Amino acid sequence: EQANIGVVGLAVMGSNLARNLASREGNTVAVFNRTWEKTETLISEHPEAGFIAAKSYEEFAASLSAPRTAIIMVKAGRGTDAVIDELVKVFEPGDIIVDGGNALFTDTIRREKAVRETGINFVGAGISGGEEGALNGPSIMPGGSAEAWETLGPILKSIAAVAEGEPCVTHVGTDGAGHFVKMIHNGIEYADMQLIAEAYDLIRRGTGKSPAEIADIFAEWNTGELESYLIEITAEVLRQVDAETGKPLVDVILDQAGAKGTGAWTVQTALDLGIPVSGIAEAVFARSLSSKPAQRAAAADLPGPSDSWTVDDPEQFVSDVQKALYASKIIAYSQGFDEIVAGAEQYGWDIQKGEIAKIWRGGCIIRARFLNRITEAYAEDPGLVALVTAPFFRDAVAEAQDAWRRVVATAAHAGIPSPAFSSSLSYYDGLRADRLPAALVQGQRDFFGAHTYRRIDKEGTFHTLWSGDRTEIEATDTH
Numbered sequence: 001e002q003a004n005i006g007v008v009g010l011a012v013m014g015s016n017l018a019r020n021l022a023s024r025e026g027n028t029v030a031v032f033n034r035t036w037e038k039t040e041t042l043i044s045e046h047p048e049a050g051f052i053a054a055k056s057y058e059e060f061a062a063s064l065s066a067p068r069t070a071i072i073m074v075k076a077g078r079g080t081d082a083v084i085d086e087l088v089k090v091f092e093p094g095d096i097i098v099d100g101g102n103a104l105f106t107d108t109i110r111r112e113k114a115v116r117e118t119g120i121n122f123v124g125a126g127i128s129g130g131e132e133g134a135l136n137g138p139s140i141m142p143g144g145s146a147e148a149w150e151t152l153g154p155i156l157k158s159i160a161a162v163a164e165g166e167p168c169v170t171h172v173g174t175d176g177a178g179h180f181v182k183m184i185h186n187g188i189e190y191a192d193m194q195l196i197a198e199a200y201d202l203i204r205r206g207t208g209k210s211p212a213e214i215a216d217i218f219a220e221w222n223t224g225e226l227e228s229y230l231i232e233i234t235a236e237v238l239r240q241v242d243a244e245t246g247k248p249l250v251d252v253i254l255d256q257a258g259a260k261g262t263g264a265w266t267v268q269t270a271l272d273l274g275i276p277v278s279g280i281a282e283a284v285f286a287r288s289l290s291s292k293p294a295q296r297a298a299a300a301d302l303p304g305p306s307d308s309w310t311v312d313d314p315e316q317f318v319s320d321v322q323k324a325l326y327a328s329k330i331i332a333y334s335q336g337f338d339e340i341v342a343g344a345e346q347y348g349w350d351i352q353k354g355e356i357a358k359i360w361r362g363g364c365i366i367r368a369r370f371l372n373r374i375t376e377a378y379a380e381d382p383g384l385v386a387l388v389t390a391p392f393f394r395d396a397v398a399e400a401q402d403a404w405r406r407v408v409a410t411a412a413h414a415g416i417p418s419p420a421f422s423s424s425l426s427y428y429d430g431l432r433a434d435r436l437p438a439a440l441v442q443g444q445r446d447f448f449g450a451h452t453y454r455r456i457d458k459e460g461t462f463h464t465l466w467s468g469d470r471t472e473i474e475a476t477d478t479h
């Protein structure tokens with residue numbers, strides 16, 4: 001008997017994905033792991049899966065029917081390259097190698113190019129949803145060629161999460177497009193988490209409510225427009241009581257947030273593309289700030305606001321924070337989709353934005369009711385230049401903005417950090433501004449570097465003779 005699909009790398013993600021594949025009608029799954037013990041554990045714990053276990057790459061290749069299709073789930077980076085090198089030796093032209101790990105999209109572009117030379121297809125596929133998603137249905141973002149998608153599509157559709165009757169997988173675009181979109185997903189996830197954390201902090205410090213009471217507020221929010229996986233789990237985390245101390249668990253967890261780097265990739269890439277993803281950037285930086293104990297200790301006695309701060313109307317304040325969260329979340333997604341548009345342009349991908357919002361509705365960390373609105377916005381206007389300007393989001397922000405401004409002003413007044421709330425509001429105000437002080441920046445640049453400027457009232461490029469008689473000349477070449 002031969003397998004129609006194989007998995008290489010049987011740590012938690014690979015094992016769960018292999019079990020997910022095996023549970024679907026018509027699949028026989030070959031499995032391989034560098035260290036045999038992991039394979040042995042998996043096959044002995046899950047005889048029902050009917051895995052074909054291989055002890056070598058040769059055996060693994062021989063156990064797969066043509067065209068061979070294998071999903072790699074190993075530690076991203078050198079591990080992925082090592083496995084690809086081995087698979088290329090034992091696979092044949094027309095076979096398909098899928099990297100399901102969290103690869104940097106530029107690595108995927110490089111790998112796709114190299115593997116293509118051998119006639120083997122290489123597909124970088126972003127897989128979201130953690131362990132649970134891998135087992136029960138993740139959101140899958142595959143790149144690679146259209147030919148590879150023909151074979152791979154039905155297999156991935158069979159294991160993906162289902163949202164409103166549709167599998168959460170689509171062919172995102174060629175080569176690194178899938179991993180690029182997965183990276184943006186993670187960046188948005190960072191922003192979403194930071195915004196929720198700021199909402200919690202403001203409510204707690206503003207109203208004195210306990211974590212359990214705030215859990216109830218989040219559970220209530222989860223029945224409305226903010227309904228999402230992250231809001232749901234936030235309520236559960238806040239409700240958790242530490243068995244040892246009897247305190248809310250959130251009060252005994254060290255307040256230093258970790259990161260695996262995909263948020264930073266999103267921001268680094270955005271800087272290269274020139275896209276202001278300020279909400280995501282603030283979320284990444286907030287984690288960095290939290291993880292600087294020496295600086296925080298040294299700064300702990302720096303002065304804060306002289307007035308003490310209390311909220312007069314807690315109910316009104318909670319409602320304001322809810323609106324600020326919603327508006328800021330719209331900005332974070334709008335910025336994330338801007339980066340997708342810019343990446344697609346830069347790398348030549350034909351990415352359907354509405355389809356991306358659709359496949360994020362299930363199986364992934366940012367799954368939310370709200371994503372339907374994004375799909376609708378792009379369906380109505382595929383050339384939409386900024387998500388926040390779509391009629392639905394325009395109305396939503398208009399409705400929320402007064403509350404949003406009150407919350408940001410209150411946070412500043414009270415000395416409570418709200419980097420994601422306040423930077424999102426500044427971005428919004430910057431975007432809608434009639435005139436920006438960028439005109440002055442251009443003047444400064446022309447002064448010290450003769451960088452020239454354009455005028456609002458005529459064509460051409462100009463320079464003022466700052467160190468001469470300060471007349472304006474038309475510049476012929478730009479510096």
Ligand code: NBP
Nearest residue numbers: 009010011012013034035073074075076079082101102130
């Ligand atoms: P890990 O990221 O912990 O990787 C462990 C696996 O990589 C083991 O199977 C290990 O084999 C294998 N491996 C390494 Br390390 N170097 C290798 C090499 N040179 N050759 C062959 N195999 C090698 O596993 P994971 O947490 O299951 O994640 C797998 C992938 O999925 C990663 O890219 C991760 O970023 C991504 N991902 C994870 C999550 C999550 O929630 N954990 C979510 C989404 C995506 P060994 O047993 O022989 O050491």
